[in-house]
Amino acid sequence: MTEFTENSREYSSFNLGNVTFNCGDTILVKGASSMEYVADIVRVFTNNDRDVYVELKWFYRPEDLPGGRQEHHGAEEVLRSNHRDIVSARVVEGLCAVLPMPEYEERQAKGQAVFRDGQALPTFFWRSNYNVKTRKITRPPKKFCVCRRPYNPDKLMVCCDSCDSWYHAKCMGMNEEEALEPGKEWHCLKCIETGKVPRAKAEKLLQETEANTAVRTLAGTKKGEQPAKRAKLQAKKKKKKQQQQPQPPKTARRHKQKGDAS
Numbered sequence: 001m002t003e004f005t006e007n008s009r010e011y012s013s014f015n016l017g018n019v020t021f022n023c024g025d026t027i028l029v030k031g032a033s034s035m036e037y038v039a040d041i042v043r044v045f046t047n048n049d050r051d052v053y054v055e056l057k058w059f060y061r062p063e064d065l066p067g068g069r070q071e072h073h074g075a076e077e078v079l080r081s082n083h084r085d086i087v088s089a090r091v092v093e094g095l096c097a098v099l100p101m102p103e104y105e106e107r108q109a110k111g112q113a114v115f116r117d118g119q120a121l122p123t124f125f126w127r128s129n130y131n132v133k134t135r136k137i138t139r140p141p142k143k144f145c146v147c148r149r150p151y152n153p154d155k156l157m158v159c160c161d162s163c164d165s166w167y168h169a170k171c172m173g174m175n176e177e178e179a180l181e182p183g184k185e186w187h188c189l190k191c192i193e194t195g196k197v198p199r200a201k202a203e204k205l206l207q208e209t210e211a212n213t214a215v216r217t218l219a220g221t222k223k224g225e226q227p228a229k230r231a232k233l234q235a236k237k238k239k240k241k242q243q244q245q246p247q248p249p250k251t252a253r254r255h256k257q258k259g260d261a262s
C-alpha cells in the first residue's frame, strides 16, 4: 500500500490530460459501478516510483451509508466523511463541485451552474457528515412534517399559512398540480385543531376535510374545494448538467505526468 513518508515529494497540483487538479479541489473518481465517487484532494505527492498519488477525503453517497438511500435524500446529495485514502492520480475522472445545500438550491432555482475554466462542473450538495469510525451521521438535517423526516430539495414542500411550518406535499396527499395551485390558503391540521385558524374558516376547512381523519385527507377534498397551498418547486427548474469526463492518461504519458506535477 502506498503511503506518504518523509521521502515523498509533495506538490500543490497535478495535470491530467489538459486539466489541472489542485489540492482542495473536489473531484470525481472512477467507481467499480457506473457511479463515480466524490472526494476532496487533500495532498498530491510522488514516491520513488513513476506514479503520482493523491490523498483523498471521500464524500459518501446515500447509497454507501449503512441505511442506504432514504426518501429525504436528494439525487445529488453527498455526505462529507472522515474517510481518507491514497490512490493513484490515474483514477481521477474530472473536477466536480460540492455546495452547501442553501447555495445549491439557490443556483438550481436560478439555473446557475458552477464553472471552472469555462466548463460547467457536475454539482452535488452537502448538508450532513458521516463518521466512518462510529458509522453515525452527524449534523443530521432538520426534520419537518407529520412524518418527522428531513426535506428533500428535489421534492415539493407545502407551507401552512398559519404557522409557516413546512410539510411534504406527498405526506399531505397532494400531487404536484395540487401543491402548486396558486392563490388560495392552506392550513395544517395542527393549526385547525388548536384554533390558530379563525373558527369560521376552520369549521369550513374541517367540514371539507372530515375533521377526525388523518391529516393526509386534507388534500383528499374534491377539486375546486381544494384549499390552496404555497409551495416551492426545485426539481422542475433543474438544468441538465454538462458532464466533463477527461480521459485518463495512457501508460506512455505516465512519466510526463510526473514531470508535470508542479
Ligand SMILES: [Zn+2]
Binding pocket: 144, 145, 146, 147, 148, 149, 167, 168, 171
Ligand atoms: Zn412528510
Ligand SMILES: [Zn+2]
Binding pocket: 160, 161, 162, 163, 164, 165, 187, 188, 189, 190, 191, 192
Ligand atoms: Zn399550521
